[in-house]
Amino acid sequence: MTDASFQPIAAAIKATLEGQGFTRLVGAEVVSVEPGVVVMALDRRPELLQQAGLFHGGAIAYLVDNATTAAAGSVIDRATRSVITAEYKINLVAPSTGDRLTCRAEVVKPGRSLTVVEAKVFCRIDGAEKLVAVALATIANLDRTAS
Amino acid sequence: MTDASFQPIAAAIKATLEGQGFTRLVGAEVVSVEPGVVVMALDRRPELLQQAGLFHGGAIAYLVDNATTAAAGSVIDRATRSVITAEYKINLVAPSTGDRLTCRAEVVKPGRSLTVVEAKVFCRIDGAEKLVAVALATIANLDRTAS
Amino acid sequence: MTDASFQPIAAAIKATLEGQGFTRLVGAEVVSVEPGVVVMALDRRPELLQQAGLFHGGAIAYLVDNATTAAAGSVIDRATRSVITAEYKINLVAPSTGDRLTCRAEVVKPGRSLTVVEAKVFCRIDGAEKLVAVALATIANLDRTAS
Amino acid sequence: MTDASFQPIAAAIKATLEGQGFTRLVGAEVVSVEPGVVVMALDRRPELLQQAGLFHGGAIAYLVDNATTAAAGSVIDRATRSVITAEYKINLVAPSTGDRLTCRAEVVKPGRSLTVVEAKVFCRIDGAEKLVAVALATIANLDRTAS
Numbered sequence A, B, C, D: 001m002t003d004a005s006f007q008p009i010a011a012a013i014k015a016t017l018e019g020q021g022f023t024r025l026v027g028a029e030v031v032s033v034e035p036g037v038v039v040m041a042l043d044r045r046p047e048l049l050q051q052a053g054l055f056h057g058g059a060i061a062y063l064v065d066n067a068t069t070a071a072a073g074s075v076i077d078r079a080t081r082s083v084i085t086a087e088y089k090i091n092l093v094a095p096s097t098g099d100r101l102t103c104r105a106e107v108v109k110p111g112r113s114l115t116v117v118e119a120k121v122f123c124r125i126d127g128a129e130k131l132v133a134v135a136l137a138t139i140a141n142l143d144r145t146a147s
Helices: A003-019 A021-026 A057-073 B003-019 B021-026 B057-073 C003-019 C021-026 C057-073 D003-019 D021-026 D057-073
Strands: A029-034 A037-043 A081-092 A100-109 A114-125 A128-143 B029-034 B037-043 B081-092 B100-109 B114-125 B128-143 C029-034 C037-043 C081-092 C100-109 C114-125 C128-143 D029-034 D037-043 D081-092 D100-109 D114-125 D128-143
Touching (some): A003 A021, A003 A029, A057 A128, A081 D128, A100 A128, A100 D128, B057 B128, B081 C128, B081 D081, B100 B128, B128 C081, C021 C057, C057 C081, C057 C114, C057 D057, D021 D057, D057 D100, D057 D128
Antiparallel strands (some): A081 B081, A100 A114, B037 B100, B100 B114, B114 B128, C037 C100
């Protein structure tokens, strides 16, 4: 796929994500959409935190859910198929004490009916990116043309 | 543990959850806290949805994250220990088209350092509770007194 | 489905499982096959253990893999479809010090393309059944008639 | 850690794995042990297969369980601590039709009480290594000196 032919796909995915009510509520940003790789980010605000002042696990899971599904959606034939999250596992590996979360989701195995996607979430703490979560997701491909 | 002795613990857990910035942002409610079982709920609002009008997966994951961790927290000695989410897996099993999500988290195995918790999320659709997600979580117990 | 009509299905599933090379190697037994529920078991032998004398995690995972997939296979139309394990998560929650493992897998949500199955593994220790593992699996349904 | 100082640790880990009853039963091989990375392999034999002639999922899970736990064990202070599998998730992403499985497990985040490890399993099919499984594991560190 040439870069040029992917541009409208990237724009459509970004527009879909940024148009979600929940995305606007949490204030997330789609940093980049490439074939098989989606990056999203979220800046610290008091309403994204839990009681100890860390980013809430739910905010981290929101990024993982959206970025992994969008990464899978970037490698399908969008004319005939759509994607939906089947499941994911997330490990929270360090406290998110910093000022910005960035989630990078990358397809490890595209498939006809299921796509497997890995994600890593980093928190910018004192200017350095620190790994705070790791995830592994299964995204289902739906046939838009199925009766 | 008698019901009476658990009341202050339940109240403390409820206050912690409801005081989180993210909980106030999404507008979740702590329905009940019993030893080993926590129920949380979330009513439909446009800002909790994704592009197809379903509850966003991130909102469902938020409930799972909070309710499983709180359930684990309800069975520890809170004077000496605290809880933190280590990891969880979530399966989204049906579309959340309804007007209210309810997540019930229940401890399946308390442990000295790790507690395993199951969760089920139901969506009220046309008045009936339908299973929309299933989760399995590992919650770590931290020693408050450790140096 | 009447009990009588399910008998040949149960027999076919049991025969398939017990005919696997790996099942014969580990020496597992199919205890029962009912619609949506499969029970398998494994008796202690030195070749199923790890270095501390516990049942090896791989033996426990073998039971979970087979029993969850078979449970999903018990609720599909076997004339047109077959099942394959997509993924599972397993928590090992207590040491398997006893003399027999029993895994009970139960469908929580059958679906057109994916079936979600829970499993619990018990170890018989001094005559009592103790929970030693909990799992959550996603099984894919394949269309046998697809080109 | 110098290469020289790690040699006895690698040898001890390899000896422990290869001495397990289950490892001898399945016939697995410890290919290499480096700090944070363990590679294990398994050659095709009829008794490692399922009914369609693929490597059984249980054999793949055995490799993941052992290699991830050993990788976590390679980064702890073995004088005072030991490791035990807490949980893992495994995605089977392609059929294992080939003649040899190789599992590479790598620590992504060592921790004081929990270590998170990723694993990828490849199958050699017609001479080429093909990805057949991806896993994400949580390994608990136990204090040998705890009462």
